[in-house]
Amino acid sequence: MFEPDILKIIVIAIVCVAALAVLFTIGTVIWTIVKSVKTRNFTKLKYNLVSVLCVILAAASWIFNFGWIRFFLTFTGLPVFHAVTFFFLNNFAASHIDKSRILKISTILCHVAYLTGYFCLPDAGDVDPMCAFFTLIRNEYIVNLFFIISFLGFSGSIVCLIVELIEASMIKAKSKSKNK
Numbered sequence: 001m002f003e004p005d006i007l008k009i010i011v012i013a014i015v016c017v018a019a020l021a022v023l024f025t026i027g028t029v030i031w032t033i034v035k036s037v038k039t040r041n042f043t044k045l046k047y048n049l050v051s052v053l054c055v056i057l058a059a060a061s062w063i064f065n066f067g068w069i070r071f072f073l074t075f076t077g078l079p080v081f082h083a084v085t086f087f088f089l090n091n092f093a094a095s096h097i098d099k100s101r102i103l104k105i106s107t108i109l110c111h112v113a114y115l116t117g118y119f120c121l122p123d124a125g126d127v128d129p130m131c132a133f134f135t136l137i138r139n140e141y142i143v144n145l146f147f148i149i150s151f152l153g154f155s156g157s158i159v160c161l162i163v164e165l166i167e168a169s170m171i172k173a174k175s176k177s178k179n180k
Helices: 004-038 042-064 068-076 078-094 101-119 140-179
Strands: none
Touching (some): 042 078, 042 101, 078 140
């Protein structure tokens, strides 16, 4: 289907794009934390640190529960895209979180759903049956339940991110109209 050289180029390109996204995100995280400390916006700092902790925990669960499902998902770039989107939208929401209870609840639910999606995602190796939660659970019915919980976690995370974006945008628009 593909020549070996073309396949190498595709893999290198995917790795480079992922590395650039990770470096850009790390730079933005550091810049955001420094800016929050300088402006003494400790609420935003707190929520950004929780977002960073969630991304680190999700990455750890991704690495320590690695199997074929995560292997293929890694090459699609979805985990990197999800982590970057998760941090940036939560950073935007954290700027306005004091002004809306809906935004605060949505942000907390987003963090819980984000972690649930990654921690409950089952995986499989070449020989072993499907397993979940760091290979501690191998019962087929419970693993299927974990698939459903993981799907609901990912879906809930996306829905909460959309709610955060809409609510924070409305708050930002209201504050701009008040300033004029």
